[in-house]
Amino acid sequence: MTAQAMADAKTADDRTGARCAGTGTGPVLARAFRILGAFGADHPAMTLSELARRSDLPTSTVHRMLGELIGWGALERGEDGRYRIGLRLWEVGALAPRGQGLRESALPFMEDMSQITRENVQLAVREGDELVFVERIAGTGAVPVLTRVGGRFALTVTGGGLVLLAHAPLDVQEKVLAGPLPPFTRRTVTDAHTLRRMLADVRRNGYSVSDRQVTMDALSVAAPVYGPGGEVAAAVSLVVRHGSRSAHEIAPLVCASARAISRALTQPGRAAP
Template identity: 70%
Template sequence: MREAALPYLEDLSQVTRENVQLAVREGTEVVFVERIAGSGAVPVLTRVGGRFALTATGVGLVLLAYSPADVQEQVLARPIERYTERTLTTAHQIRAVLADTRARGYAVSDRQVTIDALSVAAPIHDHDGEVVAAVSLVVRHGTASTQALANLICTSARAISRAIPPFTPGH
């Protein structure tokens, strides 16, 4: 998947000059499989191979929104870590964001991880329509329209979804 996604991630990085991230869910955490840092982009706390809570990042919220109900319940039953004063920390708040994410087709994490960053993320679907990953743009808060970022990231997510090869057992 990473190889199939990379040309689209690089294009997104070139066009926006912002942080572009690709992530998957492993259990109850986000695992970042690719990150391209934009020139002069806002600093982020993520790194390739790094893990993060599903509840705060844009990619995490997308992955959680499309996770099985038992995974959502497991995540929301635990204490939720606060990274900034804007981090959502109640199951009620996060459930509302997950519903919005499913309805809109993208997630927004506004200053939930660092006080200067806005993340907009969209799901990547496999050939069966299952969400297998998420892609995001992370920008400095206040520098871009959330809707414009959503349009870009959703377009890229659809392209990546079409590009990833079908899963073949044993390969």
């Protein structure tokens, strides 16, 4: 084959690859991620056709890959014929060091705070320009919340998110504040200038307050958890029913718990999260 023929063949292959990627038949690993990424809190179980539609892949492609994903344990098929995230994937996810190390250090203090207040206690980390909850303890009779372990949320509305955003790199702050800033309630702050003042208050006061920004019946107070290098590794928050307690009343408890978790993270011999 001549050099020109080889170049022409490569160009044809590139074009074919581009067309394949556009029609949902790209690299195997990318297709697997798209199938797994189709699941969410609002779609925890799906049929084959639903998976194909949400992953934007051909039904034949999804059907072919489901066997391998089920065989490895990433997915499971129930008696109803629907597919769900498998236990093996959860086991692997639990090994993520930021989640595992933080949870081990934070849980005793989170449990103490939950027992004292009977309210919701949450632990979150920042992933890019979003918040991810790595642990949550639901208090007896506590106000209902929209959060769940492993769930993602906007940084600008929750107490934990405001703490993490206040201590995030400047480029992350600017990206988030540039929007969009979605409203959850009529109390949600969607003005970038107001949010900048709130973030400055968080850094000055050492804690954040989210008052009815996510739901109209919830008040959240959060404080930063520091890692071994002095960086903000996470945020711990207490969510109470609006009107039951004031932010000023619960802030000392949240800050004390955050300091205790920070000390536990920096103990000699403990692996950094």
